[in-house]
Amino acid sequence: MTAPRKRPVAAIVTRFWGDAQGEAVAATRLLAGALARHADVAVVQLGETERPVHIDSVFEVHPVAVRGANPRRSALLRAALAGRVAKSSPPSAAAELLRQYAGDAPDVVGTLDAIAPDAVILAGFDQPWNLSTLGVPGSDGRPRVVAIPFLDAGRPLRSEITRLVDHADRVGIIHPGEHARLVALDPDREPDIMPLDLAIGVNRHAYADPLVGVAPFGEYALLIRCFPAGSPRLARSVNAEMLPSILKGISVAEVDGETWRICDADNTYVLPVNPSGVNFARLVARARVTIDARPPGPVGTITIESMLLGVPVVVPDDSASRAHAAAANGGLWYRDVGELFDAVRVLVHSPIGAKLAEQGRNYALAKHGDIDDFVARTAMLVLGGDRAVTPVQV
């Protein structure tokens, strides 16, 4: 009788944890959940305090305080730097300021020593601690280090991404657009880059059960200004009043935080809101097109959900959603409100919409529709070897 193999231990060092709403937090949790099939998962949560602010009933969480951080200033400076010419280096003064604003979390090192992980996942480019303590990639006794930089969760400088990647054995990417950006930084690391292709769970039966109140309005385009409620929202963007006159003959449903409504040229009906997201899936499933008018997120979850439900998307240019839509050929993208109108009209009033919907659905099902594939990919990326094929028995 052979002794049971010891389960490997994986530690995720991240700011993306807790009860905050956000695509990056949801994606990191999804990653941890997939990894838990093959390993014991500990989370080193970087935050404002060492006290746990979020009781986690599933994972072992080690809160570590980041001292001296100033995220608001950092966000402002990054926004200012984002207006610069893309290929020019930012001023060293700005880079130094960003280093200061990131703060310092020296306790991560001791926490990781106590956990003694076989693999360390650096989720998010914001890692304000001494990564050199992980050792040199490839050296003996060092845990396998995987970086998942979340390039669109902020505006990282090239030096910040390089620092993360240089300390990693493998790099996981959240959306296809990250691949080209990472290869441009260091072409030699291309073999180490692996797509995570997050498996997004959607209610596949949502189409069978339409949302109450929607039917009398006939076909509609779905405009998302804020979802989930409490997430960032553009103060000035296209709204449900603008679209019916542009689309002519088709209604518009609008999701704006806790206010959902559907309207045509003459009538407006306030729709029921369900925080579980069931009603959202029903609304998406019956739409002719999903228009994402939110500030771009780092993952593009709703784009994937919409494509999985067979609905083409119209998404902001230069975003994670755009990367998914382009890779899938499942939607169009816009730079301004005029392009948004053009794209929606094309999808609604021509056969192109149905064709892109089909292409998007096929792509999304193949890439993001199978949870077992995702679990296997995650294990392969983080633990390496044949973990994906022969999961360790508990």
Added chain:
Amino acid sequence: MDELSHDDALDAGSIVEQLRSLVAEGRSEYPRTWMPRATYEDLVVDDGRKPIHLIESLHYLHRHWDMANSRICKGIGWGPKALVQRFLSRIVNGAMSHYYAEEQAFRSNVARAIDAIAYRVDNINYADQRALLGAVREDLIDLARHVEHRLDGGGADR
């Protein structure tokens, strides 16, 4: 839109480019106004706050806290009813004068306290915005110093 391709496998990127080329040729159907993308939006998304000291109820309080005139019943005319009202008013006011004086002082202090709280809440409410603007100013000054340094022959960035 009719000019767009309808091939078996559609390339979304080429559709977007075709749409943009139609716009570039001046064949767009809509006015193409620019809408700024999210930069500072998520930081100032709550900016539409109405100051508490502009609330109408507070202005009503300012106008009506002094009710001293309301308790003086002058009556209308010189008929018996008016004379009785004046007589009763004098008796009641005489008996209750201490209470009324106390109440008048209390009302004026309540109005002042609510006023002070409103302004204090407004100050707290806008402190973060002022801090934000201060941070922007300091960062811009730092960057300006850096630019001056570069113009004076300072080194490369990275």
